[in-house]
Amino acid sequence: MKAVCWMGKGNVETLSVPDPVLLNPHDAILKITRTAICGSDLHLYDGFIPTMEAGDILGHEFMGIVEEVGPAVTNLKRGDRVVVPFTIACGSCAFCKKKIWSACDNTNPNAQLMEKAYGYSGSGLFGYSHMMGGYAGGQAQYARVPFANVGPLKIESDLPDEKVLFLSDIFPTGYMAAENAQIQAGDTVAVWGCGPVGQFAIASAFMLGAGRVIAIDRIPERLALARGLGAITVDYSEKDVDVLTALKDLTGGTGPDGCIDAVGLEAHSNELQGFYDGVKTALMLETDRPIVLRQAIQAVRKGGTLSIPGVYGGLLDKVPFGAAFGKGITMKMGQTNMHTYMKPLLERIEKGQIDPSYLISHRITLDDAPAMYKVWRDKEQQVTKIVIDPWATAVQADASRDPRVARGGVQ
Amino acid sequence: MAVTSSTLTEKPHAAELPRAEGASVMVDGWYMPPPEDKDGRLWQRTTALVQAEPVELYEAWRDLRSIPLWQEQVVSVTETGASTSHWVMRTDTSSDKTVEWDSEILADEPGKRIAWRTIGGDVDQAGEVIFEPAPKGNGTFVTVLQEFKMGKLASMWETFVGRNPKQAVIENLRHFKAFAETGEIPRTQGQPHGPRGTVGDMKKGMYGEKIPTPPGSSVGGVS
Numbered sequence: 001m002k003a004v005c006w007m008g009k010g011n012v013e014t015l016s017v018p019d020p021v022l023l024n025p026h027d028a029i030l031k032i033t034r035t036a037i038c039g040s041d042l043h044l045y046d047g048f049i050p051t052m053e054a055g056d057i058l059g060h061e062f063m064g065i066v067e068e069v070g071p072a073v074t075n076l077k078r079g080d081r082v083v084v085p086f087t088i089a090c091g092s093c094a095f096c097k098k099k100i101w102s103a104c105d106n107t108n109p110n111a112q113l114m115e116k117a118y119g120y121s122g123s124g125l126f127g128y129s130h131m132m133g134g135y136a137g138g139q140a141q142y143a144r145v146p147f148a149n150v151g152p153l154k155i156e157s158d159l160p161d162e163k164v165l166f167l168s169d170i171f172p173t174g175y176m177a178a179e180n181a182q183i184q185a186g187d188t189v190a191v192w193g194c195g196p197v198g199q200f201a202i203a204s205a206f207m208l209g210a211g212r213v214i215a216i217d218r219i220p221e222r223l224a225l226a227r228g229l230g231a232i233t234v235d236y237s238e239k240d241v242d243v244l245t246a247l248k249d250l251t252g253g254t255g256p257d258g259c260i261d262a263v264g265l266e267a268h269s270n271e272l273q274g275f276y277d278g279v280k281t282a283l284m285l286e287t288d289r290p291i292v293l294r295q296a297i298q299a300v301r302k303g304g305t306l307s308i309p310g311v312y313g314g315l316l317d318k319v320p321f322g323a324a325f326g327k328g329i330t331m332k333m334g335q336t337n338m339h340t341y342m343k344p345l346l347e348r349i350e351k352g353q354i355d356p357s358y359l360i361s362h363r364i365t366l367d368d369a370p371a372m373y374k375v376w377r378d379k380e381q382q383v384t385k386i387v388i389d390p391w392a393t394a395v396q397a398d399a400s401r402d403p404r405v406a407r408g409g410v411q
Numbered sequence: 412m413a414v415t416s417s418t419l420t421e422k423p424h425a426a427e428l429p430r431a432e433g434a435s436v437m438v439d440g441w442y443m444p445p446p447e448d449k450d451g452r453l454w455q456r457t458t459a460l461v462q463a464e465p466v467e468l469y470e471a472w473r474d475l476r477s478i479p480l481w482q483e484q485v486v487s488v489t490e491t492g493a494s495t496s497h498w499v500m501r502t503d504t505s506s507d508k509t510v511e512w513d514s515e516i517l518a519d520e521p522g523k524r525i526a527w528r529t530i531g532g533d534v535d536q537a538g539e540v541i542f543e544p545a546p547k548g549n550g551t552f553v554t555v556l557q558e559f560k561m562g563k564l565a566s567m568w569e570t571f572v573g574r575n576p577k578q579a580v581i582e583n584l585r586h587f588k589a590f591a592e593t594g595e596i597p598r599t600q601g602q603p604h605g606p607r608g609t610v611g612d613m614k615k616g617m618y619g620e621k622i623p624t625p626p627g628s629s630v631g632g633v634s
């Protein structure tokens with residue numbers, strides 16, 4: 001089959017590799033019909049997440065048709081259409097029983113690597129480094145899905161793939177981010193980052209009763225999408241804009257009740273702080289660039305909540321913990337507990353409350369992926385979300401492009 | 412002003428610490444640290460929370476013939492008497508080199524505890540596993556204490572397999588737990604990938620990925 005492989009920092013190739021086979025009794029093999037590139041994939045592309053090996057198949061956002069199931073899989077059969085959560089959970093350990101699915105004890109074959117770095121290991125993830133299990137990912141024509149009784153969500157309606165694909169990660173991630181912000185009716189919520197996770201966090205914050213959402217980014221088309229959802233936008237790159245002042249101004253000097261960091265460890269900054277983190281990460285004295293985290297801790301109101309869906313990987317420098325303590329804030333974070341959210345969010349899509357496909361700007365083939373990783377990283381071509389049809393030829397992919405994509409003159 | 416304080420280990424008013432028995436992590440309300448490595452004897456204690464009854468887990472551990480399903484590199488365990496058995500273990504991931512030894516069960520308390528020691532062969536070790544109900548019915552704490560001499564097994568293990576023998580004790584309990592809770596052992600060996608190159612291959616060794624994952628209930632396809 002064809003698969004998108006990580007071949008080193010900044011180097012992704014589409015290669016021919018063997019097809020996956022069943023390895024364990026709870027495995028299923030999926031023929032992938034749609035898969036996407038995520039902001040999290042950029043942390044791998046840019047070399048921020050350790051323990052990648054050349055040849056690793058990327059991708060953790062995918063769906064498809066069940067091709068084959070192992071002898072212990074009881075709730076799926078060949079031909080079923082499913083969306084797969086990016087975190088792998090066993091369903092039987094103490095953490096799965098508590099529904100903290102992304103902390104599953106039994107799905108990371110390399111748990112000892114994560115134990116050394118973090119004290120304890122989280123669940124395995126698809127296509128996301130060997131520390132997270134070393135599972136082959138879904139930017140491919142087929143994938144092996146372990147614990148198929150527990151993860152995959154069956155799609156029984158005739159909703160098109162594009163409307164349900166984002167149940168594999170970014171919609172539940174944005175939703176959990178909003179839930180973690182502990183929103184009370186009428187609250188003001190600030191969201192840093194208007195990428196896919198930020199977009200779904202904004203939409204979900206409104207669903208959960210936020211009175212006002214303030215969205216922060218610098219990319220015009222992403223800010224426009226956020227305004228389309230009803231948010232007030234702040235372009236942090238404008239030279240007369242200071243984010244902390246803006247957030248005070250927009251909250252009567254109080255600060256937002258909830259702050260959501262939907263940017264994570266590769267935050268961009270044109271200030272001295274960004275330069276400082278750039279130098280330190282280049283020298284390996286610091287692993288992450290916590291620019292947004294610092295800002296959000298400063299910005300949140302006294303007793304407010306900070307929700308962090310953005311990924312951090314290691315050691316952070318100059319985090320204003322005194323401010324966090326001084327204001328008595330709550331912080332909630334982590335990989336999404338996918339299995340809790342997929343079904344209720346599918347229901348919202350079925351009821352027409354949201355159509356997640358509005359985010360898609362590019363529809364591509366597997367062969368296009370290496371070039372598109374660069375576009376995605378550099379936020380060129382007004383990219384907002386890239387979806388791959390693993391079976392399309394170049395011509396078909398082009399023909400299937402949604403006319404809405406023409407907005408703002410893309411392509 | 413200089414503040415002088417007595418060293419942390421100097422506790423003039425403390426009562427004498429109780430002595431730990433076997434694998435226990437606490438005695439009379441005191442936390443017991445694991446034994447220290449000394450005089451060529453190494454110790455590893457490790458513990459896991461497992462969602463099953465103590466008696467089920469005791470029975471799974473006591474079933475000697477199924478040990479090769481979840482212990483790394485163990486090829487076979489054959490019962491040779493009421494409390495004795497013969498063990499064969501692969502020491503090299505790329506050839507069929509083995510070490511063999513005989514083992515004797517010293518204590519066997521159904522649902523609670525098993526203790527063993529070797530009685531001849533290439534290996535000199537002893538161990539104990541205890542099964543204790545976790546607080547409030549939240550499953551079972553399985554605690555293993557393994558003692559071994561830096562002998563042939565330990566050094567071959569590390570040289571050929573690239574796994575520190577202490578880490579092997581930890582990994583084996585992890586496999587036992589996964590097998591007991593889910594009926595399988597998580598694995599990625601045998602899945603597709605692109606060319607690894609020399610660096611990728613080196614990393615596999617470094618990350619302990621060259622040690623074959625025990626079979627558990629695997630359905631084949633494993634390379």
Ligand SMILES: NC(=O)c1ccc[n+]([C@@H]2O[C@H](COP(=O)([O-])OP(=O)(O)OC[C@H]3O[C@@H](n4cnc5c(N)ncnc54)[C@H](O)[C@@H]3O)[C@@H](O)[C@H]2O)c1
Nearest residue numbers: 039040193195196197217263264267268309310311335336
């Ligand atoms: N917790 C989880 O389980 C989970 C799941 C998926 C993604 N994520 C993480 O969420 C984050 C966002 O993902 P995405 O797919 O939306 O990525 P993305 O790269 O498309 O979006 C990030 C956005 O942040 C903006 N940004 C950068 N610096 C900023 C700053 N200083 N202030 C405000 N905005 C800034 C960028 O312009 C971009 O639009 C990533 O870190 C990703 O790894 C986490």
Ligand SMILES: [Zn+2]
Nearest residue numbers: 038040061169
């Ligand atoms: Zn993702």
Ligand SMILES: [Zn+2]
Nearest residue numbers: 090093096104
């Ligand atoms: Zn679990």
